[in-house]
Amino acid sequence: MQVSIDLGLTYSIGPSRTVLLAIEAARCGGQSVLHDNIAIEEAVVHRIEGESGLGTRIWARLAIDELRLRYRAEVDVTRPAPHLERHAAAPLPELPAEAFGYLRPSRFCQSDQFGSFANKRFGGLSGGAKVAAIRDWVATEIAYVPASSDAGTTALDTFARREGVCRDFAHMVCALARAAGIPARYASAYAPGVEPPDFHAVAEVWLDDGWHLVDPTGMSTEADAVLIGVGRDACDAPFMETVDDAQPIAQSVTVRYSG
Template structure:
């Protein structure tokens, strides 16, 4: 599948701010990025650094008064859709170093708070069958309500309120998976079916010795997503992290299938 991407970040800045931007689709297996262009606008500093786990890049900008950057690209996705229900979870003592950190609770994913619930609700399941049941439970029990959460909302908040947006759905699945000793990390991505169109958050879980994509919101599938980056939770994959005061003027995400 081929998709065309355009994203715009337009913010006013109170004085000068250092900005960490992560909006570029990652060059990685199963997705090829072509005709990519990142225009940072007027800036005092521009540099790229590697993102989490070496997947994708972040851009450091130092700007005064205004951030107005645009990213465009075409991405060919060759990732296959997999049936995870037959996949086994790796024994904890055999997990490789790249998966171990994603067993741990993190800022937005207090997985230790979910162990009793996971044992009662999903204790008879393991591996991919357990993840599928968790994802289905989230999709069935939560309502997708834009504006119902905020930057400080955790998975525990979402579990209680039973509503949220894609990042909240992802945080909850990550927490449930980690509570059952399955490594899980958050993924930022572009997808043409995302409604309303925005930067999308999904989940990767470690099954059968590798990372497998799951979207608990049900809006996308692994073969229809262009990955931007990965991390422990939303703090690691934010499209914009500001060290200074900024105010949103306009934000545009436009993703369309081209072939």
């Protein structure tokens, strides 16, 4: 599946004139960047590796007080359609280092607070079947309500309020999967089916043969999501970080099928 991405950002950055960006499609297993181009007006840039070695981040030092950016990419997504139920959980002693750390609670995914609920609700299942049940529970029990949460909303808040946006859905899956003994990480992504068009958030879980994408919003699948970066939660994978408060002037995210 080929996916085209066209991103435009204009933000007031403030006197620091420095911004850290995570917006480029990752060059990783399951997707190939056929071509891409990024243009940032009046900026000196350099790249660093993304969290867990996936994707890149861009430091941009601006000569002006505004970030003016255009990013375009064509990505071939080659992940097979998901069949979670066919996959077993990896025994804890066999987990690789890249997965083991994603068993622990984090700032927005307080998995240590969900152990009793996860055991009661999903304890009779294992492996991918348990992950599928968690995905379906979040999709059914949490209402997708735009602007219903903010940058401080945690999985505990979402569990109590029963509403959120893609970020909150991903946090909820990560918290419940970790509570159930399955490594899970937050992932930022692009996807053609996101409404309204914007950056998207999904989860990835580690089963017997590697990472598997899980999107309880139903807006994307393994076959069309383009990963940008990953982390313990949204704190590790924001699309932009600045020293001063950044104020949006204009933003457009267009993601569509192509080829």
